[in-house]
Amino acid sequence: MAKGARASVRKANNARLKQMVFGPVEAARNERLSAMLLELASQPKPTAVEEISMAEGGDASKSDDVDTVADSTPAEAMDVAQDGSKPTPSKKGRVEKRRHKSGGRASIVFPKYKNGKRVGKPAQKRK
Known part of the structure; x- marks a missing residue:
């Protein structure tokens, strides 16, 4: 009867485990992390x-982009400006399940039992 999670013996055992087993393990982990x-x-x-060299490289590429846009026709420049102003579509706000590459097939294969056929070793007769 007294084997439920609310049993006093189980609570005492869990408290003892936390103090004697898990306490020193957690203290050792904290020491390693602090070290x-x-x-x-x-x-x-x-x-x-x-960081400075990366910033200089980024500025040079931006100036090249401006030159290429200026060389193109005004209609193309407008298209480029409109495409750049659109926000990129972000992912939906929900969690998406990941699909396995194997196609969801199980890796365990069980024998197929057909009518009239035995699978496995033949049973030996008793004497």
């Missing part, structure tokens, strides 16, 4: 030279 964070904090910060 890792301290190590990351003690490392020197990366310089911002990479």
